[in-house]
Every structure is written in C-alpha cells, then in structure tokens.
Amino acid sequence: MRFKFARQGLAFWSALCCVTAPALAVTLATDLSPASAAEPGLPTQAASHLERVVVTATRTETAAFDIPASIDRVDGDMVRVNKAQVNISESLSGVPGLLARDRQNYAQDVQISVRGFGARASFGLRGLRVYVDGIPATFPDGQGQITNVDLGSVDHIEVLRGPNSALYGNSAGGVIQIFTENGAPKPTLDFGLAAGSNSVLRENIKLSGSSGNLGYVLSGSHFQTDGYRAHSAAERNIANAKLTLQLDIASTLTLIANSVSLPKAQDPIGLTRALYESNPRGVDPAAVAYDTRKSIDQTQAGLIWERRLDGANALRVMAYGGHRNTEQFQAITVAAQNSSPLNPGGVIALGSDYRGTDMRWTLRSTLADRPFTLVAGLAADTLDQQRQGFQNFVGTTPNIVQGVQGALRRDENDSALDVDQYVQATWKYAPDWSLSAGLRHNTVRIQSKDQFITATNGDDSGTASYSSILPVIGLMYALNDKVHLYASAGRGFETPTLNELAYVPGGAPGLNFGLRPATSDNLELGIKTRLDGVGELSAALFQTHTQGEIVTLTNVGGRSTYQNAGATQRSGLELAWTHTYARFLRAQAALSTLSATYQNAFVTCNLSPCPVTSQQTVAAGNHMPGVARESLFASLAWQPPIGWHGGVEGRYLSRVFVNDTNSEAAPSFFVASANVGYAAAWANWKLNAFARVDNLFGRQYAGSVIVNEGNSRFFEPATGRTWLAGVSGSLSF
Numbered sequence: 001m002r003f004k005f006a007r008q009g010l011a012f013w014s015a016l017c018c019v020t021a022p023a024l025a026v027t028l029a030t031d032l033s034p035a036s037a038a039e040p041g042l043p044t045q046a047a048s049h050l051e052r053v054v055v056t057a058t059r060t061e062t063a064a065f066d067i068p069a070s071i072d073r074v075d076g077d078m079v080r081v082n083k084a085q086v087n088i089s090e091s092l093s094g095v096p097g098l099l100a101r102d103r104q105n106y107a108q109d110v111q112i113s114v115r116g117f118g119a120r121a122s123f124g125l126r127g128l129r130v131y132v133d134g135i136p137a138t139f140p141d142g143q144g145q146i147t148n149v150d151l152g153s154v155d156h157i158e159v160l161r162g163p164n165s166a167l168y169g170n171s172a173g174g175v176i177q178i179f180t181e182n183g184a185p186k187p188t189l190d191f192g193l194a195a196g197s198n199s200v201l202r203e204n205i206k207l208s209g210s211s212g213n214l215g216y217v218l219s220g221s222h223f224q225t226d227g228y229r230a231h232s233a234a235e236r237n238i239a240n241a242k243l244t245l246q247l248d249i250a251s252t253l254t255l256i257a258n259s260v261s262l263p264k265a266q267d268p269i270g271l272t273r274a275l276y277e278s279n280p281r282g283v284d285p286a287a288v289a290y291d292t293r294k295s296i297d298q299t300q301a302g303l304i305w306e307r308r309l310d311g312a313n314a315l316r317v318m319a320y321g322g323h324r325n326t327e328q329f330q331a332i333t334v335a336a337q338n339s340s341p342l343n344p345g346g347v348i349a350l351g352s353d354y355r356g357t358d359m360r361w362t363l364r365s366t367l368a369d370r371p372f373t374l375v376a377g378l379a380a381d382t383l384d385q386q387r388q389g390f391q392n393f394v395g396t397t398p399n400i401v402q403g404v405q406g407a408l409r410r411d412e413n414d415s416a417l418d419v420d421q422y423v424q425a426t427w428k429y430a431p432d433w434s435l436s437a438g439l440r441h442n443t444v445r446i447q448s449k450d451q452f453i454t455a456t457n458g459d460d461s462g463t464a465s466y467s468s469i470l471p472v473i474g475l476m477y478a479l480n481d482k483v484h485l486y487a488s489a490g491r492g493f494e495t496p497t498l499n500e501l502a503y504v505p506g507g508a509p510g511l512n513f514g515l516r517p518a519t520s521d522n523l524e525l526g527i528k529t530r531l532d533g534v535g536e537l538s539a540a541l542f543q544t545h546t547q548g549e550i551v552t553l554t555n556v557g558g559r560s561t562y563q564n565a566g567a568t569q570r571s572g573l574e575l576a577w578t579h580t581y582a583r584f585l586r587a588q589a590a591l592s593t594l595s596a597t598y599q600n601a602f603v604t605c606n607l608s609p610c611p612v613t614s615q616q617t618v619a620a621g622n623h624m625p626g627v628a629r630e631s632l633f634a635s636l637a638w639q640p641p642i643g644w645h646g647g648v649e650g651r652y653l654s655r656v657f658v659n660d661t662n663s664e665a666a667p668s669f670f671v672a673s674a675n676v677g678y679a680a681a682w683a684n685w686k687l688n689a690f691a692r693v694d695n696l697f698g699r700q701y702a703g704s705v706i707v708n709e710g711n712s713r714f715f716e717p718a719t720g721r722t723w724l725a726g727v728s729g730s731l732s733f
Contacts (some may be wrong), residue, residue, distance in 0.1 A: 009112060056177065057160045058426060058436065059375045060362060065528055068436055068474030068486035069164040070097065070540045070574060074157040076181065081639075082646070082675040082690040084194060085203060086149040088112075088178075088222055093157045093512055093633045093651055096574035096590040097218060097394070097540075097676040098174065105228070105661065107267035107294035108235035109145050111704045114161050115544065115598040117173020117494075117568045119626030120551070120707045127494060129165070134254050135302040135320045138373040140381045140418035141228055141446055141497040142171030146178075148220070148298055150240040152192065152204040153219040155181040161574075162542055165524040166470040167438045169420050171494045180242055180256075183215025184208040187733040192725030198719070199226035202726075209733075213246040213630055227266065228719040231283045232294070234265035242704050248307040256320075257301040262590075262728030265349035267292035267610060269331055270706045270713035273664065280700055280717035286331035290392050291403030298324040299352075314362045321355035334393050336402060337409070341456035342507050344391030345409035356381030356418075367427055369446070376423040383416040384694040384705035385498070394707040411452035414498050417445045424472070436474040436488075448502070448511055458509025464501060467518050468493040471606045478657075484528045492520035496550060500562045505553050516564055520546040534585075535579025543571040549598070551618075551660060554605045555710035566600030568624060584640040590633045596624040603709075618660040626707045647677035658705045658714035666715060687729040695721045 054065045059069045064071050072095045079091045089100035091109045101111040101121070113119040117127035125144035130137040138144035160168075160175040168175050194202045206219035220239040227233050240258040247253055269285045269292055275282060286292075302321025308314045332346035360377035389410030393402045424438030444467070450460040474488035495517045504512050526540040548564040555561075572594035580586050601620045623629075631654070637647030652670045677690030695718065702707030703718030 028439060030485075050508065055158050055176075056423060057158065057164060058373075059360065059377075059516075060079075060364075060373055060426075065530065066434070066476065067482060068163075068434070068476040068488050068526070070161040070524065070526060071164075071574065072096075074158045074159075076154045076156055076316045079151050080153050080728075081688075082692055084200070084202060085185045085192070085204065085221070086200075088151065088157075091151075092159070093649070094535050094576075094588050094590050094635065096576045096592045097161045097268070097572070097594075098159055099628060099631060099653075103292070103704045104719060105227075105232060105268060105716060106262070106265040107292070109147060112146075112176070114159070114165075114174025114176075114540065115572065116594060116624060116627045119450070119624065122706050122709070126497070129170075129172045129175045130571070131167045131175070131177045132258075133178070133254075133302065134304060135300070136170065136356060136381060139352075140170070140356075140416040140444060140497055141383065143497045143499065144171075144370055146176075147236075147262065147296065148238065149256050150180070150204075150219050150221055150238045150258065152190070152206055152221055152241070153208075153240055154266060155179045161493075162524045162540065163472050163488045164212050164438075164474065166424065166437075166490040167424055167440055168493045168521070169422075169440055169442045169470070170418060170444055171432075172492060174492065181208060181217050182242070182244055183217055184732075185210060185300075189729055190571045190728070190730045192726060192728035194724055196724030197722035199224070200227050200724065201225070202710070205529065215244040217242040222545055228282050228722075229266070229283060229717065232268040235259045235263050237263075241699060250253050252304075252306045255301070255305075256304070256365075257299075259299040260296065261298075262294065262296040263567075265293055265294050266295075267329075270709055271715045272712050273650045273715065276715040276717060278701065284331065284713055289402050289730050290329060291484055292329050292330045292331050294326065294328040295322070296326050298322060300324075308559075310363045312363055315361070316360045316362070317357070318354075318355045318359075322353075324352040325356070326349070326350040327350070329392055329403060329580065330707045331356065333404070334391075337391055337393075340507070341454070343409060344389035345406070349388040349390065351386040353564065354382065367562065368429070368514075370430070370451070371428045371544040372425065373427075374423070374425045375472045377421070379418075379420045379422070381418045383414075385414045385416075387412050387414055387498075387533070399584075408452065411450075413451065414450045415447045416498060417443075419443045432478045434476045437470075437474070438472040440472075441467070442468045442493055442588075445703040446495075446498060446501060448498070450509075455493065455690040460502070460509050461512065462501075462511035462513065464496075464511055464513060466493075466495045468517065468519065475630075482530050482532075486524075486526050486528070488522075488524045490522050490527075492522060492544075494518045494520070494550065496562065498722065499560075502551060502615065503559050503561050505561045507551065507565070507641065508608050513563065515562055516548050518542050518546050518548045518550050535577060537577045539577070540574045541572075543572070544547045545569050551602070552604060552708045555708055560710075563602070565598060565602040567619070568596065568598055569575065569595060584638055584645075586635075586637045586639055588633075588635045590631075592631045594627060594629060596627040598622050598624065598660075602648050617659055622660060622662050623657050625657045625659050626705055628653045628656050640679075642679055642681055644676070646674070648672065648674045654702075656705055659708050664712070664714055666702035666705050669699055671698040671699055671701065684732040685729065687727070689725075691725040693721065693722065693723050695719060697721070 089102045092100040097233035158177040165172040192204045204221035208217045211314040216337045224235040242257045245253045269287045300319030304318045327346045330346045358379040363374040394406045422440040428434040445465045447463045458532045472490035476486040496515045524542040527606045546568045549568040551565040553561045555565040575591040578588045632652040635649040642653030650672045652711045654668045657667045674692040679688040698721040702715045704716045
C-alpha cells in the first residue's frame with residue numbers, strides 16, 4: 001500500500017511538472033515583457049498583487065500559501081452576493097474534496113462530507129469538526145450541527161482537509177471554521193429581502209459599528225418556505241451578537257451570543273427508487289400518516305479573552321455554554337413499535353446542555369536564529385443530555401391516532417466529556433524550508449444512565465472511555481516565491497457517538513461496548529502556485545487508511561446498531577484554480593476524484609437479531625456509500641463594485657452508492673445556475689438588486705442520499721428549476 005502511494009506520488013509530481021512548466025514559462029515571459037498599458041491607479045493582475053489569503057489552521061494567523069496543508073478560504077462576499085443565504089452548502093461547492101448537499105429538508109441539517117468523512121451521517125454532521133468563532137459546533141462525542149450560523153454576518157469560512165485536521169481531535173476528518181464579522185469602523189445598517197420559488201422568503205438585518213473601544217455586530221434573519229416537496233414546509237429564525245471590547249493596548253475581550261429557533265420543520269423523509277422516479281415532489285405515505293417533523297430551540301454564548309504578554313508571548317482563553325431542545329417525530333410504524341418491548345418509539349425528545357473551554361499559549365520567537373512559532377493548549381468540552389423516546393401514536397386499534405406523542409418508551413441521561421492537550425510548532429529552519437509538527441492527546445468518556453427499566457427492557461446503562469495520541473508532521477519547500485511544494489502525514493481518531501453506542505446487536509441490554517474507535521493514517525503531497533497570467537492553482541494527492549471503520553450492522557424499526565468493519569481506504573486528487581481577468585472577471589474551478597473502498601468484507605443485516613438467512617455480505621472492494629468518485633465545479637463571475645454584475649456556475653457529480661452492498665445508487669448529474677444584479681451607491685447608501693435561476697435546465701436528480709436507510713428510502717430529490725429575486729442595502733451613519 002505504501003509503495004502504491006509512492007508510485008502515485010511520483011506520477012502526481014510528474015503530471016504537475018507537465019502542467020506547471022508551461023505556466024512557469026508564461027510567467028517568465030510575462031515578467032520580462034514591457035509594462036501593459038493599464039490605466040493609472042487600477043490594479044494589474046501580476047502575481048505580486050494577488051491578495052494574501054490569511055487563515056488560522058495552525059491556530060495563528062498565517063498565509064494559506066505557506067501552510068503544508070489543503071485549506072481553502074471562502075470570503076463573506078462569496079457567501080452573500082446574489083445568493084439565498086439560507087444554507088451553507090450554497091457557498092462551499094468551490095472547495096475541492098468537500099461535498100455539501102442541500103437536502104431540501106430543514107428537519108435535517110445540511111449533509112457535508114470531506115474526503116468521504118461524514119458521508120454516512122443520516123442527520124446532523126458526523127466525522128467532521130465545526131467551529132463558529134472558535135466555539136465548537138461539534139459535541140464531545142463527535143456529533144455536530146450547523147443550524148445556528150447567520151450567513152448574513154459571516155466574515156469568512158475556512159475548510160481544512162487532510163492530516164492537519166487531526167490537530168483538532170476527535171472526529172476531525174475535516175475541519176470547517178466559520179468566522180463572523182467584527183464591528184464596522186462607523187455605524188452601518190444592512191438589510192436584505194429575497195423571495196422565490198416554493199414560497200421562499202428570507203429577511204435579514206444587521207447593525208454593525210464601533211464606539212470608543214467597543215465594536216459590535218447585531219444580526220438576525222427569518223426564513224420560511226412551503227418546500228419543493230409535499231410535506232416540507234419550514235420556518236427558521238436566527239439571531240447573533242458579537243461584541244468586541246479593547247480592554248487596553250494588549251487585551252481584547254469578545255462576547256458572542258446566538259440563538260436559533262426552528263418552530264416546526266416538516267420532514268418529507270427519503271423516497272424509495274420507485275417513488276423518486278415516479279413523483280420526486282411527493283412523499284412516502286408514512287411521512288403524512290405520522291406527520292414527521294422536527295422543532296429546535298437553541299441558545300448559546302461564548303467569551304474570548306486575548307492578551308499579548310510581550311512581543312513574543314500571547315494568551316487566549318475561551319469559554320462557552322449553551323442549551324438545545326430538540327423534538328422529532330419519525331415515520332416508525334405502529335406495528336414496528338408494538339413488535340418489540342425494546343423499540344424506543346417514534347418520537348425523540350432531547351434536552352442538551354453543553355459547555356467547554358480552550359486555553360492557549362502562543363510563542364513567536366526564533367530557534368537557531370530562524371523564525372519559530374509554538375502553540376500549546378488545553379481544551380475540555382462536556383455534554384449532558386436527557387434523551388426520551390415516546391410512541392408516535394395514542395390509542396388502540398381501531399381508534400389509533402398517529403403523529404402525536406404517546407407512551408414513554410425510552411428515558412436516559414447521557415453525558416460525554418472530551419479533554420485534550422495539544423502542542424504544535426512551525427519552524428522555518430532554512431530560507432526555503434519550513435517544518436510543522438503537532439501532537440494532540442485526546443480522551444473521550446461517554447456515560448449513559450438508563451431510567452426506563454422494565455421486566456422486558458433491561459438496564460442500558462454503561463460507561464465507555466477512549467483515548468489516543470494524534471501526531472501530525474508537515475514539510476514545505478519554497479521552489480520560489482510563486483511555487484510551494486509540501487508533504488504531510490498524520491493520524492486521526494473517531495470515537496463512536498452516543499447514538500452509535502446506544503444499542504447492543506441482538507437486543508441485549510447495555511451500551512455497545514464491542515464498538516471501538518476508528519483510527520486513520522493520512523498522507524498528502526501537494527503543490528501551491530501563484531503565477532502571473534494563470535492565477536492561483538493548487539493540487540493535492542492524498543491517501544487515508546482507516547482501521548476499524550464504524551458502519552451499520554442493523555437498522556430496523558428505529559433501532560440501529562453499529563460495528564467495526566476492518567479497514568477502508570480513501571485516496572484521491574484535488575485541484576483548485578482561481579484567476580481574475582480584466583480586474584473584475586473572476587474564474588474558478590475545483591476538481592475532486594475520490595476512491596473510497598472497504599478493504600475487508602463484513603456482514604450487515606436487515607433484521608435484529610440477525611439470522612443467517614438475513615445476512616448480507618459487503619464484499620471487499622465495495623465503494624463506501626454517500627461518496628462521489630468525481631465532482632467538478634466551475635464558475636465565471638463579473639464582479640465590479642458598482643453597476644451590472646452576474647455569473648454562471650456549473651456542477652457535476654458522479655453516481656453515488658447509497659448502501660454498503662452497492663446494490664443501489666443515485667445517478668450522476670450536471671446542473672447549472674445563473675445570476676444577474678445591479679449595484680448602486682450614493683452618499684451613505686449602497687443598494688443591490690439581483691435575480692438568479694438554479695437548476696437552469698430543470699434536471700431531475702437526487703440532491704442527497706440517506707445512507708443505509710432501513711426502509712430503502714435512500715433518495716432525497718433536489719428542486720427542479722427555481723428562481724429567486726432579492727434586494728439588499730446598507731446605510732452608513
């Protein structure tokens with residue numbers, strides 16, 4: 001395997017030489033040519049004028065070009081301009097290696113995977129770490145969500161992939177960090193309104209400014225829709241506040257608070273292939289019969305204190321806490337709930353209290369007279385969760401009423417604790433060479449106290465603990481100031497979540513102590529270039545070998561069990577390119593190839609307990625479900641600050657298997673979109689009006705898939721051709 005990767009690496013570098021050699025020749029020719037007749041005062045497109053993109057992947061502000069890792073930054077304008085600003089998936093298509101799928105189902109979160117990690121999540125985010133202004137949106141057990149992000153106040157988004165993700169601990173198959181804006185220099189009121197197909201309505205408002213040593217950003221948004229599919233209406237309200245106080249010349253205190261309310265989001269659930277092909281806008285009758293839906297209410301706050309101790313040393317302390325209530329009605333039949341005393345029912349009620357802290361010391365100094373940076377820290381996060389399950393019906397045959405909360409079937413108090421110590425360093429030990437290394441010790445403890453114990457439903461209490469040491473190392477070589485080469489390696493760690501531990505195969509009581517964490521060895525080779533006349537081009541070749549991949553064993557009647565399935569391998573190539581022509585014409589392209597396969601055969605089942613007659617063998621070499629082998633994104637946008645602007649986008653995705661046996665797949669598709677707008681400014685006012693059309697050619701395709709869905713309802717249809725129009729503006733005082 002290692003030799004195979006080495007051969008791939010040689011082929012990769014050879015191919016890159018073939019690609020970049022002509023570009024370098026063009027660069028030299030451009031640098032030696034006479035100066036162009038550009039108008040005075042207008043920027044040229046020379047590489048020296050390319051914007052310096054700064055990221056925080058190493059927990060210190062560093063140019064992305066100088067980091068031996070795959071990391072992309074999406075600025076706030078790219079999140080907002082001529083977009084609906086409803087789902088984060090709208091803005092991430094141009095990030096290679098990341099697949100963000102809009103489920104058209106607001107009862108479930110956006111489906112995001114990075115290099116195949118997170119693809120198996122049927123709800124929420126799994127296998128990834130998500131942070132908003134440095135505050136984790138991922139619980140200590142590895143389950144996360146991203147519903148509380150107000151896109152109207154986003155400053156930028158960073159996406160980290162590959163070995164360096166391990167520096168963020170448990171379930172860091174990839175890291176998504178969202179940063180909101182700081183207060184504007186002078187008071188500014190922003191507002192926006194957009195409406196479109198499927199009765200979509202989005203309203204937002206933001207007040208930003210500074211007063212003395214205080215900077216402030218207050219924002220809120222309201223969104224509602226009747227949904228593309230039947231039984232998919234939703235309403236969502238988000239509020240966000242960020243206050244930054246300059247305590248003195250060396251200290252800053254930042255307060256962040258936000259809330260999200262999802263009063264009711266209907267859940268159209270997935271469709272079988274037959275229903276998907278015959279009526280993609282419809283729903284399975286079970287969704288209507290049981291009125292499947294979800295409601296969420298979450299409030300959280302965080303405090304960050306930063307202080308420069310002297311010219312070399314700095315401290316940062318972050319603390320946060322929050323509460324989240326969730327109620328979900330599922331389409332589990334009365335027959336399934338009555339068939340076993342172990343069935344947890346069709347209604348989930350969760351009350352979650354979470355809190356944590358991160359304390360960090362940073363040293364910027366020299367080692368052997370060469371620049372040296374050291375970061376050391378301690379992070380601790382806790383989750384206390386009351387989980388209850390109820391029947392989704394009341395009464396008995398023939399007087400059963402469905403879609404209402406019935407008898408209690410599950411009651412437990414769960415907790416998760418994650419304590420990490422980490423250290424990482426970067427040393428530019430020679431003019432053209434830099435070395436990055438890090439080490440993180442990760443400890444996760446999960447506990448469940450069962451409070452629903454009967455003669456036929458045993459005690460499911462238990463405690464599980466996991467720990468691991470995660471090393472990362474990276475080496476970067478600057479061929480010149482426009483071409484950087486790098487290699488990196490690291491080990492990742494993914495523990496079972498509370499949901500995955502909840503049930504023992506075969507119906508025995510207690511936690512599933514047979515389920516162990518998955519560990520991943522990651523290797524990556526890459527090149528980053530900033531070439532005159534070519535723009536920014538990056539490429540990464542990677543391979544991830546995972547031992548003990550966590551997969552589904554059984555999924556019957558709302559009670560899923562999991563197992564470790566031996567080894568898996570993910571390998572692929574990612575290419576990203578951006579360039580700006582004629583000052584305002586921006587072109588972007590991202591290509592990803594990913595082969596994600598099971599290296600060992602294992603058995604899965606559609607019954608519990610699992611008789612031999614119901615066992616299904618997942619063959620070695622099968623593709624991991626939810627993962628596309630190829631994806632391509634390209635866009636062209638005319639983006640002057642004033643006047644007409646617009647653009648076109650295209651996205652291709654290859655077929656995606658929906659189950660481990662690879663017996664079903666969602667077909668490949670290509671979709672396109674176009675937008676146009678006009679921006680004007682006078683005095684203290686700025687106004688922008690826009691219109692856009694998505695799925696320009698009206699293709700029918702599966703926007704997302706539900707991996708290993710027990711009723712074969714794998715497919716979540718995307719919208720047909722839709723339109724959206726809106727207006728936004730700002731007033732500076």
